[in-house]
Every structure is written in C-alpha cells, then in structure tokens.
Amino acid sequence: MEGKVQIYTLSTCGHCKATKRLLDECNVKYEFEDVDILQGEERAAILEDIKKWNPNCSFPTIIIGDRVIVGYKEHEIKEALGL
Numbered sequence: 001m002e003g004k005v006q007i008y009t010l011s012t013c014g015h016c017k018a019t020k021r022l023l024d025e026c027n028v029k030y031e032f033e034d035v036d037i038l039q040g041e042e043r044a045a046i047l048e049d050i051k052k053w054n055p056n057c058s059f060p061t062i063i064i065g066d067r068v069i070v071g072y073k074e075h076e077i078k079e080a081l082g083l
Helices: 014-024 040-053 074-081
Strands: 005-009 031-034 061-065 067-072
Touching: 005 014, 005 040, 014 074, 040 061, 061 074, 067 074
Parallel strands: 005 031
Antiparallel strands: 005 061, 061 067
C-alpha cells in the first residue's frame, strides 16, 4: 500500500465505525478525525480540508494515498489498500 490512510468521521456514525473496524481488522495504521467533536477554528479548518477531497462533505471520507472513497465501501477500501 502506498501513502498514508486518513479518515474523516463522525463519532456517532455507524458507517464510520464500520470503516475503523475494517481498518483495524486488516491491521492498517490510519489517522482519523471525529469532526463532530471538534469546535471553532479547528472544525472549520478540517471541513475545508474535507471539501478539497469530497465537496459534499459526507462521512466517512477515506483518503488512501491519493485515492478518495466516500462512504463505507468495503471492496473499494480493500482494493485501495491492496488487500
């Protein structure tokens, strides 16, 4: 797998939790932001970052290297990870 894995999630989102669980089960290191927990400037800055990858700003937004996957799509995620 090339590049890092970054996911933008909501702490209450079932699809977001499923994405984290899948990455954990596949032993993939990843960074995540639970956007709904952030406030003020930090939240605004993260939302701007997400819009660059996913203009709809929906969750989860998964960035694997330079590939973007929006939503919990197990097959696409595994494919992007080379699993």
